[in-house]
Amino acid sequence: MKLDIETLKILDLIVQFGSFAKAADKLGRAQSAVSYQIKKLEQHLGVELFDRSKYRAELTPEGSAILVEGRRLLQQVRNLEVLAERFSQGWEAKLEIIIDGALPMQPIMRALKRLSQMNVPTRVRLKTEFLSGVQHCFDSNNSDLMLVKSYQSTPYLVSRPLTEMTTVLVAAPEHPLSDLKNIELKHLHGHIELTIADSGDQDPNFQDELQFGSERVFYLSGFITKKNAIMMGLGFGWVPDYLIKQELEDRSLIELDYMSGSRHSFVPKLVHSSERPLGRAGCLLSDLILEEFKEPD
Amino acid sequence: MKLDIETLKILDLIVQFGSFAKAADKLGRAQSAVSYQIKKLEQHLGVELFDRSKYRAELTPEGSAILVEGRRLLQQVRNLEVLAERFSQGWEAKLEIIIDGALPMQPIMRALKRLSQMNVPTRVRLKTEFLSGVQHCFDSNNSDLMLVKSYQSTPYLVSRPLTEMTTVLVAAPEHPLSDLKNIELKHLHGHIELTIADSGDQDPNFQDELQFGSERVFYLSGFITKKNAIMMGLGFGWVPDYLIKQELEDRSLIELDYMSGSRHSFVPKLVHSSERPLGRAGCLLSDLILEEFKEPD
DNA sequence: TAACACAATAAAAAAAATAGATGGTTCAAA
């Protein structure tokens, strides 16, 4: 003997329409079926829900309290069914995205916000990794999307280019390199290079293509830390331009006069695996991210 | 085709014990019954809950999300059943108490607090009325309990005495009556008497037994207002002693030297009707109130 | 490879829900 959702719906209808018979009518069932269900519910709960002493059966105070709880329950059932319907319409249950810490968060956040405003049932998980760590995480977690500076291509990976971005080689104004003209690689080697620690590869041989191979390299975690370290005069390093627009303008950071080029452009890519096709939310979010990256930061 | 609570329980068990077969075992049903129910649930929701491609059927991400919702639902069902069980154990759904505003609220509040701490499912409604208004309200609302200074006895009303209380005839120190010795009724008639408006009877003939019949009577609502009015020197009147203990002591209120007695004691009664026998919460609360009234305020 | 655990399926059996009929109320209008 078990509690039946359908019976709670019947209870609700009876109260709503005022009689067993009318509720039966609304349900397209015989009145005896309604009587039977209510009786069964009463027996199950051990509570008299209706007072039959009067002409029209009317709710007892206990029945009223049960009805309130029952309605809450019905609402929750509806929620569950809506959730299921969303899933069956192609919305995936979860969506994991790995993003390279070098890329700006703002457009992603804006895209996620827009996604959430569309009442999408998908639970989004966002992780930040650095350099090869992004792809490593993407592969080992079977993530759905990654946003990378660059990646190791495989036959399954599908990528869409985002708008081009630039990193700038900078140092603090008081740093010796800031005043130097025509800087060559050998000059750089005498100073501390600040770099983001690769979050993926344990292999210390792996190096960022932009790394100079100075004797002293500081590994930091995250570009905000890196920017701060550079501004404190700890060393020099590459920083995404969107992070230091203001600082370059008011010259609290100096772009180094590096002979081989103090700017390095790259096109971030939005990548997913054709082995794990994107669901509806994944496609939608991809489009949103693409859009947001076109906007100025 | 409708959502079945029992099936959610099955879903829960499968995940909990790791296989359809074990869940069936725990339920004391055949494994095929579990298969059938899950299949039905999947069809109803239009969502694949388990991934059968592997040896052990394992939850899909969608299934996992549904399970979370389902468990919440199950908890709510349990709540509903607990509520029903309480009712069937004799706890009434609601309990309405009318109390005379002349009586101290503190003991009642303490009793209600203790009741609520006992996890009683009953919803308590407390109303304050004055004089005949208490009984009037009790009768017309079919209330469960009333706490009165006095009441019109009928064969059905059952009462329990509480501890004796006292009202005192007082005025402000600057009031002319305060300095008068051996006050008689005629002296009182020259001043404003402050009285609580009877909240019940519309009939203006009805008078509180303690009312003096002065020419000018001010009707107030509530003893706090009355006390304030007296302290402001507006007039004289009867006030329950528990309200003015401090004021009598520091002589910011003066007990009048009324010849026929400046103190009037009465025994408040806790009353219910044998036509509406008290439920478990009513009995319990009665006892608690009795107890609390024995404590000093 | 054999024994085992797991899940899907089909068919039969059991259980539960429903419709339809009947009877006893109460209510409201004639």
Added chain:
DNA sequence: TTTGAACCATCTATTTTTTTTATTGTGTTA
């Protein structure tokens, strides 16, 4: 007051749903 309508409980036959039993296929493990 009578009469008819609306109400709900209850009974039985019928239909629908659920469960069991038995079987098959597949993957795992000893």
